[in-house]
Amino acid sequence: MTRPYNFSAGPAVMPEAVLRQAAADMLDWHGSGMSVMEMSHRGKEFIAICEQAEADVRELLAIPAHFKVLFMQGGGLAANAIVPMNLAALKPGAMMDFIVTGSWSQKSAKEAQKYGSAAVAASGADSGYTAIPAASGWQLRDGTSYVHLCSNETIHGVEFQQLPDLKAMGCDAPLVIDFSSHVLSRSVDWSRVGLAFGGAQKNIGPAGVTLVVVREDLLGHALPICPSVFDYRTVAEHASMVNTPPTYGIYIAGLTFQWVKAQRTGELTGVAAIEARNLAKAQWLYDFIDGSQLYVNPVDPACRSRMNIPFQLRDPARNDAFLSQAKAHGLLQLKGHQSVGGMRASLYNAMPVEGVHALVDFMRTFEQTQA
Numbered sequence: 001m002t003r004p005y006n007f008s009a010g011p012a013v014m015p016e017a018v019l020r021q022a023a024a025d026m027l028d029w030h031g032s033g034m035s036v037m038e039m040s041h042r043g044k045e046f047i048a049i050c051e052q053a054e055a056d057v058r059e060l061l062a063i064p065a066h067f068k069v070l071f072m073q074g075g076g077l078a079a080n081a082i083v084p085m086n087l088a089a090l091k092p093g094a095m096m097d098f099i100v101t102g103s104w105s106q107k108s109a110k111e112a113q114k115y116g117s118a119a120v121a122a123s124g125a126d127s128g129y130t131a132i133p134a135a136s137g138w139q140l141r142d143g144t145s146y147v148h149l150c151s152n153e154t155i156h157g158v159e160f161q162q163l164p165d166l167k168a169m170g171c172d173a174p175l176v177i178d179f180s181s182h183v184l185s186r187s188v189d190w191s192r193v194g195l196a197f198g199g200a201q202k203n204i205g206p207a208g209v210t211l212v213v214v215r216e217d218l219l220g221h222a223l224p225i226c227p228s229v230f231d232y233r234t235v236a237e238h239a240s241m242v243n244t245p246p247t248y249g250i251y252i253a254g255l256t257f258q259w260v261k262a263q264r265t266g267e268l269t270g271v272a273a274i275e276a277r278n279l280a281k282a283q284w285l286y287d288f289i290d291g292s293q294l295y296v297n298p299v300d301p302a303c304r305s306r307m308n309i310p311f312q313l314r315d316p317a318r319n320d321a322f323l324s325q326a327k328a329h330g331l332l333q334l335k336g337h338q339s340v341g342g343m344r345a346s347l348y349n350a351m352p353v354e355g356v357h358a359l360v361d362f363m364r365t366f367e368q369t370q371a
């Protein structure tokens with residue numbers, strides 16, 4: 001069976017090898033006589049699955065020992081509340097500063113207002129979120145509990161190519177990153193990060209798991225109103241099993257981690273191999289868009305996302321024809337987010353290079369024949 005190429009922003013394309021493995025394991029995982037869905041989360045089989053998943057993601061992202069890895073629930077939007085409930089009280093005044101570079105960081109800043117003094121320290125709104133404001137102009141407050149940014153804005157297609165070094169900027173607060181839509185697509189400089197969170201449904205697995213990586217010294221500061229199941233210290237103390245975790249999602253995440261570990265590009269392996277491939281994929285599409293008369297991507301090349309590439313047709317009257325013909329060519333879910341319109345191609349880890357080539361070939365033919 002040939003599967004079409006799926007450019008959805010999330011839930012999104014999964015590695016075919018992972019889906020096949022899950023299908024093979026469906027009725028009987030490793031001779032246990034059970035599907036993973038049927039296992040107790042406290043049984044030795046599932047505990048082994050969870051421990052392996054944690055070990056693999058630690059290895060892939062080179063997560064230092066003084067960070068905890070948590071598998072939680074609620075997705076990115078719940079994290080917008082869970083993070084302030086855990087970190088707002090790090091310093092008196094419960095101040096939290098946000099770098100707003102698109103819809104997702106904007107939502108984070110809004111939600112945090114419920115838990116303290118949340119302020120926008122910098123915003124890309126003036127540019128229509130097509131650029132990241134220069135760090136030299138960020139209005140970080142003295143005594144802020146943490147600084148939040150979304151390291152890849154899934155809707156606007158804006159990605160930090162380098163995380164800010166807050167210490168060098170004279171700010172001793174921890175940096176919180178929402179890496180939902182580019183986790184595992186590139187390495188992370190943990191020396192600059194206090195906490196990272198990401199929903200699984202782009203590069204990790206099915207919706208329902210939220211990966212949290214948190215520095216140990218940030219545990220134990222939760223507000224009294226924080227539900228126990230969302231208190232990072234409690235979750236860490238119980239190895240993500242305070243209550244029933246999203247077991248099947250963690251299992252698929254584990255298979256995906258193993259798939260990433262097995263990736264090779266030349267001499268490179270794992271995340272480095274994936275990153276090289278992602279760069280080549282994104283470059284292929286951006287170069288084509290920039291050279292065309294019909295398509296346009298408005299984002300500053302310095303912060304263009306490798307994962308989510310929004311583009312407009314200069315003649316929006318052609319949008320519907322573009323989408324229906326793309327679908328007929330086996331290129332699915334290219335419609336842009338309703339807030340920005342146009343198109344969006346998400347090129348997550350599991351999107352093969354061939355999928356991007358097929359998309360560009362289609363776009364070229366459409367431009368030549370239909371526009």
Ligand SMILES: Cc1ncc(COP(=O)(O)O)c(C=O)c1O
Pocket residue numbers: 010074075076077078104150152153154155178179180181199
């Ligand atoms: C960067 C980012 N953050 C947060 C979210 C919200 O995630 P969820 O729908 O899992 O709450 C998304 C969803 O696409 C996202 O792309």
